[in-house]
Amino acid sequence: MYDRMVSAAEKGFLGPVREELAGSAEGCVLEIGCGTGANFSHYTEKATEVVATEPDPYMLQRAEKRAAQMDRPIAVHQAPAEELPFPDASFDTVVSTLVLCSVDDPAKALSEVRRVLKPGGELRFYEHVRYESAFGGFWQDLVAPVWGWLGGGCHPNRDTAASIREAGFTIEKLERSKPLPPIPPMVCSRPHIKGIAVRPAEDKAA
Ligand SMILES: C[S@@+](CC[C@H](N)C(=O)[O-])C[C@H]1O[C@@H](n2cnc3c(N)ncnc32)[C@H](O)[C@@H]1O
16 A cells, blocks of 8 residues: 555655665665665665665565565565664665654664664665644644554654754754645645764764
């Protein structure tokens, strides 16, 4: 259902976002919460190795199927972002698209991302987030329980840029946009952020 639900967005704003974030990911790349593998076809030869994780068994099946259709190996592991089964400092880049709204514990997930990234490595992210206005945030808080129940645990009201900073990253690039129409239900997840955060080069122990 997920691929069908987002197909219009893929043709609109999401396709170019994937192209930009996954398309310029470099070195040994980890994608967290890969879903059905919508980013897979966007990785280029700049990514010398691509590894993906996904905790949901149904999404995982789709991702594995899509990975098998790619003309490069993509290893898909079943794991939540809060418990990444990889050694410290093993990736140059981590890609996260529309995932940090859904993880159970954003602080733990981001601490894991920081741990597995090499110092100086990049977290490339695209997420829907909390409105900056108090009014918008208030409405998102109000709808959050129902939204989460209908949307597989998605939280519309997270200030993800703040969580990324609190996890010890330096945000080097941050763009805010509102690509969805201001009508229900999309109005609840309208503010999006796209950016690059870096694990500081001098950060020796996560
Ligand atoms: C909205 S989908 C996005 C999928 C994909 N990243 C994309 O861009 O199409 C959210 C994804 O986050 C995954 N997810 C939920 N909880 C997670 C967790 N704790 N760790 C990692 N991924 C999680 C879901 O299973 C789902 O695949």
